[in-house]
Amino acid sequence: MKITDIRTHILQATLSQPFAYSRAWYDTRTAMLVEIETDGGLIGWGECYGPAAINSAVVKSVAPWLIGEDPLRTDFLWQTVYARLRDHGQKGVVIEGLSGIDIALWDIKGKHFGVPAHQLLGGRVRSEVQAYATGLYRRKSGDPQRYLAEEAAGYVAEGFKAVKLKVGFGVEEDAAVTRAVREAIGPGIALMVDANHAYDATAAIRLGRMIEPHDIGWFEEPVPPEDLAAYREVKSALSIPIAGGECEFTRFGFRDILVSRAMDIIQPDTCAAGGLSECKKIADMAEAFGIRYNPHVWGTGIAIAASLQLLAVLPTHTPSSLAPLQPMLEFDRTEHPIRQAILKRPIEHERGIVRVPDGPGLGVEVDREALARFAVK
Secondary structure (H helix, E strand, O other): OOEEEEEEEEEEEEEEEEEEEOOEEEEEEEEEEEEEEEOOOOEEEEEEOOOHHHHHHHHHHHHHHHOOOOOOOHHHHHHHHHHHHOOOOOOOHHHHHHHHHHHHHHHHHHHHHOOEHHHHOOOOOOOEEEEEEEOOOEOOOOOHHHHHHHHHHHHHHHOOOEEEEEOOOOHHHHHHHHHHHHHHHOOOOEEEEEOOOOOOHHHHHHHHHHHHHHOEEEEEOOOOOOOHHHHHHHHHHOOOOEEEOOOOOHHHHHHHHHHHOOOOEEOOEOOOOOHHHHHHHHHHHHHHHOOEEOOEOOOOHHHHHHHHHHHOOOOOOOOOOOOOOOOOEEEEOOOOOOOOOOEOOOOOOEOOEEEOOOOOEOOOOEOHHHHHHHEOO
């Protein structure tokens, strides 16, 4: 079997109303999918997290190196691309492009052998995953203490046992909103906060101490991703677990995080950190260091499916016991017209639980009519 073609699909959809995290407003959602075709008729799908047009350019530049190669040689092809771009792309969009290619190759590999990707990754540990609802972004109008509390309570009513709140809008406001959300969801629901690296260590520690009484599951990206010294400072000052890593890449980048013990929880994005091949290696490293692994997920149904295939094989967070702590799926609940539309059978939750797709490869089928509808011309 040989690779005969590699195509990219840049997708975009306008939102009904904009929303913000700590550093930017969104009024559109975009996606960049990778499609790899073989001479045997098998097609694999992947997704790249990050700037769609730039990721597409990376994939198109890399594609000629892969035409004619055996798609089952996933590690070999990963190393080939990485080695040829090592001088220029150890992090960032080059690795994001490589991630989408790698995921598509694993989709082909699973389809070739007629099994889910997780079976080829070592066999599943779990067939379903608890999801946490990511949402609770800022809106253009209204009182955030009120509308965020109502939104969070709505996720709990849907059955979610965990929700994540966006912070980074000022320490005092963040503390007040966190309190309001905790009061709205009650004590039995996990509450995490995510600053998207909006603070320095001093401000992050101040906020962390103010919200510690609200039983925070983790404080995500409190400081800029490249400042591991600040991560260690925040981690040593707070009892809240510190999470991060969605802006880190490959086992080489995560090696520094793990060795320095800068985080309690790492969050590689499967569509950014190197694909399924590399994220499985990162997960094995994290287990050796006793560091928890919860993947960052922010994309379409392809990204969700790839993350679920990995989550199926991740070890428990805690050593073997009768009640082990399991990794969770980040389940984006913000408006995203493309997310589920591109799948013929959407990935949904049931009372906060999401089943791992058990079809061949990623276990999902792409709706080409939806691709055409959202395509950037």
